[in-house]
Amino acid sequence: MSPATTVTADHLKVPDATLYYEVRGRGPLVVLVGAPMHAAHFAPLADLLADDHTVLTTDPRGVNRSSLDEPGQDSTPQKRADDLSRLLTHLDAGPAAVFGSSGGAVTALALAVAHPEQVRTVIAHEPPLNRLLDDPEKRDVAVEDIIATYVSGDWAKFMINANIPMPESEEPAGGPAEAPAEPDPQEAADERFWFLHEMRATTRWEPDIAALRAGPGSVVVGIGEESAGQLCDHASTALAAALGTRPTYFPGGHIAFADDPAGFAPRLREVLRENEVPRESRATTP
Structure with missing residues (x-):
């Protein structure tokens, strides 16, 4: 991020919650979203992208600085997708490229299903989708x-x-x-919220494959090069197969965007660039 770039932080009231979000940079809009990871985890990557992108990051409902009206509510992919939709509408921004990782990838896919007009590209990096795997009940x-x-x-x-x-x-x-060792109290609260109120609904969410294939935006399924054999590798491979595409590989593992943002950013830029043209305008392979 250049020295002149500033970060604008604010809150937006949505049904049942108040969302914290940050905007930085200039250029085409890209949204970076996680669950349970929040805006601070994406900040180094957002700074790297901000030279030529407007970058929106947010804390998912119930996590860190995004509060719930009634603590203890479950956070579903549908609710988190609606939150993103309201943020995009509030900012008068979009359609957006949305990079989501882990539970955030499920959020991004849910946004593409519910609000396809707001999505230009979804990069779903290692979504934990048990419904696409063998024996989903056993996995539940x-x-x-x-x-x-x-x-x-x-x-x-x-x-x-x-x-x-x-x-x-x-x-x-x-x-x-x-x-x-005892974690930071906020980190402990966020971790507890994931296990008690996010994990179940996130892993049980079933994507509408027909809607994802028919929507105006591209759906890119991302897998970390170091994630071979892990559950999210299997789920991502199954999602790509259902969509009739091939996985796109990124450096590192499941949270490489946070562990090594400098190593992750060039590949993400490349994938964003490849998908900047609307799908209906691209040449197709016979």
């Missing part, structure tokens, strides 16, 4: 077990169920694993 049970284990505080079992490797120094030696 696994999600419920992950949530229950998180609530119980059984960190060893939680790490195993969530497929997160524990460092050797933290492996239990005949006794229960110790919980990690």
Whole structure:
């Protein structure tokens, strides 16, 4: 981001919530969205894109600076998509290119289904879509077990169920694993909101493939080069197959946009550039 670029931060009242959002840069509009990740996680990437894009980032409802009127409400992809639609309308912006990662990819897909006129391109980076995989009911049970284990505080079992490797120094030696050090209170609240109020509805959301294929915007399915064999790799591959496309690969893993924004930005720019022309105007391959 150039020194002259400024970040405008504000709030927007929407049904049942108040959304925090940031706008920076100039040029074609790109929205960066996550769930449970929020605007701060996308800020370094947004700064890199701001030289030639107007970048909108936001905290999803119930997370960080976006508050709920009634705490404890569930956050569904449909509600989060409606929030994005209202933000775009409020800013008189769009159609937009929307990069969503993880739960944010599900949000972006839901926006393309519900409000196709506001979407130019959706880049769905590793959406956790259990409904596109074999034995979705079994996977639902696994999600419920992950949530229950998180609530119980059984960190060893939680790490195993969530497929997160524990460092050797933290492996239990005949006794229960110790919980990690106390996180920042806001981070702990955001984490708890994900497990109790976002994860279930996000992983169970089923995309309307026909609507995504028929909409005016492009749908690009992104997979991290280091995500091979993971659940989101399988789900993303299944989504691309259902759409009749091939996955687009990005450097790094599931959250590479936050872990290495400088390495991630060039590939994202390339994909954005390739999809700037409306789909109906592009040459098609026989």
